[in-house]
Amino acid sequence: xxxxxxxxxxxxxxxxxxxxxxxxxxxxxxxxxxxxxxxxxxxxxxxxxxxxxxxxxxxxxxxxxxxxxxxxxxxxxxxxxxxxxxxxxxxxxxxxxxxxxxxxxxxxxxxxxx
Amino acid sequence: xxxxxxxxxxxxxxxxxxxxxxxxxxxxxxxxxxxxxxxxxxxxxxxxxxxxxxxxxxxxxxxxxxxxxxxxxxxxxxxxxxxxxxxxxxxxxxxxxxxxxxxxxxxxxxx
Numbered sequence: 001x002x003x004x005x006x007x008x009x010x011x012x013x014x015x016x017x018x019x020x021x022x023x024x025x026x027x028x029x030x031x032x033x034x035x036x037x038x039x040x041x042x043x044x045x046x047x048x049x050x051x052x053x054x055x056x057x058x059x060x061x062x063x064x065x066x067x068x069x070x071x072x073x074x075x076x077x078x079x080x081x082x083x084x085x086x087x088x089x090x091x092x093x094x095x096x097x098x099x100x101x102x103x104x105x106x107x108x109x110x111x112x113x114x
Numbered sequence: 115x116x117x118x119x120x121x122x123x124x125x126x127x128x129x130x131x132x133x134x135x136x137x138x139x140x141x142x143x144x145x146x147x148x149x150x151x152x153x154x155x156x157x158x159x160x161x162x163x164x165x166x167x168x169x170x171x172x173x174x175x176x177x178x179x180x181x182x183x184x185x186x187x188x189x190x191x192x193x194x195x196x197x198x199x200x201x202x203x204x205x206x207x208x209x210x211x212x213x214x215x216x217x218x219x220x221x222x223x224x225x
Contacts (some may be wrong), residue, residue: 004156006156040217042216099213100162100164102147102204105157105158107155108156
């Protein structure tokens with residue numbers, strides 16, 4: 001079955017550590033996105049990529065980094081510069097162009113700073 | 115295209131109809147969407163409507179679009195406890211690839 005795999009489902013980070021969240025897809029979608037979700041605040045776009053080796057900052061990119069070396073993979077690194085990283089992180093994919101089909105979402109990673 | 119508003123909470127009794135509302139500000143919207151998010155999960159696309167349509171029905175779901183007022187609604191008939199979730203509306207604009215999401219409405223169904 002085609003889909004998006006986010007791992008791990010739960011992640012704990014000590015203050016000052018970098019952590020990397022994985023997002024892998026086999027939908028053959030060109031575009032991939034990372035969102036952060038906090039209670040009562042909806043979804044906020046962190047980074048997105050429409051083609052391999054290229055990506056753009058979203059609304060809250062500070063303290064995060066990404067790479068897009070393969071079409072199937074779009075890992076997100078939460079760096080120590082991100083002051084309040086505890087949140088639910090969602091990866092999504094779509095076709096590029098008029099997005100009639102919308103986005104397909106992964107099941108999310110919940111990151112907690114301890 | 116980034117001001118998509120929803121009320122935060124809605125409670126209904128099992129068997130009643132639920133109506134979740136959304137307003138947007140950009141008149142160049144092309145597609146508008148409704149997503150459902152169950153606890154601890156990702157978002158699932160429920161339905162979408164093209165901007166030249168007024169209404170779309172899919173089983174228990176009815177989407178109404180009022181372009182003049184920039185108002186989108188999702189009606190769920192015969193609401194069940196399994197419909198309890200957060201519902202997000204979203205829009206995409208002419209020539210754009212990104213979706214803009216509302217803040218989400220948490221629907222609670224009371225048995």
